[in-house]
Amino acid sequence: MAKILIADDEQSIRNAVGFYMRKEGHEVVPAADGDEALRIFEEERFDLVILDVMMPGHGGYEVCSAIRDANPHIPVIFLSVKDSAIDKNLGFKLGADDYVTKPFEPSELVFRVNSCLRRGSGAVLHKSGDQATGSDDGSIELGDLCIEVATRSVFVSGVRIDLTAKEFDILLLMARNPNTVFARQQILDAVWGVDYYGSAGIVAVFMRKLRQKIEKDPSRPVHILTEWGVGYRIV
Incomplete structure (x- = not known):
């Protein structure tokens, strides 16, 4: 089980994402905007963060930058209606591990969350020959x-x-x-x-x-x- 922070100013999105994450057995902590997300992140420990890009107060990009300054290793996934290559590239440059565009299939987000949480499991490919x-x-x-x-x-x-x-x-x-x-x-x-x-x-x-x-x-x-x-x- 993982502890996940979900920050989105749309309550319907928070509720839907929270529902599917809990079905996977994860603990969910919601935040209604970027300022609340930063406050909660400073007070609690999380295994993964899901951020809406466009939120009141501090936006998702700003929150991601602050999270990266505090913890460069925690997986961060962006949710956004912005689907251009420029927006996605900016998200990854700021340190996101994934970028999901709205509207999205809940099952797709579940796959991506679980993939981030596994981070590196099965990622070792050994062979004979050159070794470090x-x-x-x-x-x-x-x-x-x-x-x-x-x-x-x-x-x-x-x-x-x-x-x-x-x-x-x-x-x-x-x-x-x-x-x-x-x-x-x-x-x-x-x-x-x-x-x-x-x-x-x-x-x-x-x-x-x-x-x-x-x-x-x-x-x-x-x-x-x-x-x-x-x-x-x-x-």
Whole structure:
């Protein structure tokens, strides 16, 4: 069972989402606007947050930024009537793990919530051949990049880098299989889950975010390389 914060200024949406989350066995805490969501988030611990983008007071983007400052790992899902690529890209840049447009099928949101909560379960793809230095439950070292698996911590040249849950899961998947080329769909299935309904294009957004955080020059990456027309690999 997970504890989920649901922030939306429409009571009907809060009630509907809450109903389906409780059917899944999750505990739900509703918030009617962004200000209330921030206050509740500061007072209680949550496993996942669902945010409406357009709310009175602080909007969903502002709330997400504040949540990311406090906890870079908690999964955040946006709900919004804004369905343009620009709006979705902004949501992901601010640290969202998923973006669901209204109106939506309750079953789709349930799939996406459960996928986020599983974060990384089954996301390890081992093979013989190249292996990173370290162990599965210890640390993985690739050049100046160090991943501490148990604490989900990442360091570049000794400096800790804050990653979101999905960013970490993608990095860990690839780091456990260095020089293995992963197609976008493979990453999507491993990290978001095979029941994820969205486009594999979301993977490119997260790769850009990862490079901005772990590469000295994201335009000339040395860790995460693109194999054009195929996918990505880490070296």
